[in-house]
Amino acid sequence: MSGFEQRFEALKRELASKQSWERPEALLAFHLEWAEAVKGSDPETALNQYRDAEECQSTIGSYATGGGEGLASMVALYEIMGKRADLLERLQRPKEALAIWERIQADPNGLGENTPAAKAIARLKKR
Numbered sequence: 001m002s003g004f005e006q007r008f009e010a011l012k013r014e015l016a017s018k019q020s021w022e023r024p025e026a027l028l029a030f031h032l033e034w035a036e037a038v039k040g041s042d043p044e045t046a047l048n049q050y051r052d053a054e055e056c057q058s059t060i061g062s063y064a065t066g067g068g069e070g071l072a073s074m075v076a077l078y079e080i081m082g083k084r085a086d087l088l089e090r091l092q093r094p095k096e097a098l099a100i101w102e103r104i105q106a107d108p109n110g111l112g113e114n115t116p117a118a119k120a121i122a123r124l125k126k127r
Helices: 003-015 023-038 043-062 069-090 094-105 117-125
Strands: none
Touching (some): 003 023, 043 069, 069 094, 069 117
């Protein structure tokens, strides 16, 4: 069991007594740290950790009450999705990367326009 796996098990035990809305915040940072640490040596694990981080961020966004919290959460989600798309592109999986960037670009609130999505889509479609 890797150090990250051990830390994850300990974190899950620690969070078991927390409120459901408190868990995603703690897990988000952990999943992002794990992904960044292994993306060069174990990219598949990194992709899984980015997906887990996306799920945490989506859950955090579901608790948004207004005042721009939901939009800010979506921006954070798109940043994580972009990291996963970048890694997929480096792994020569352009179709998967393109699907992520297109999902970001299609944001109904126009948030995708303020991301690297348009440039990434154009680059990937040239392949």
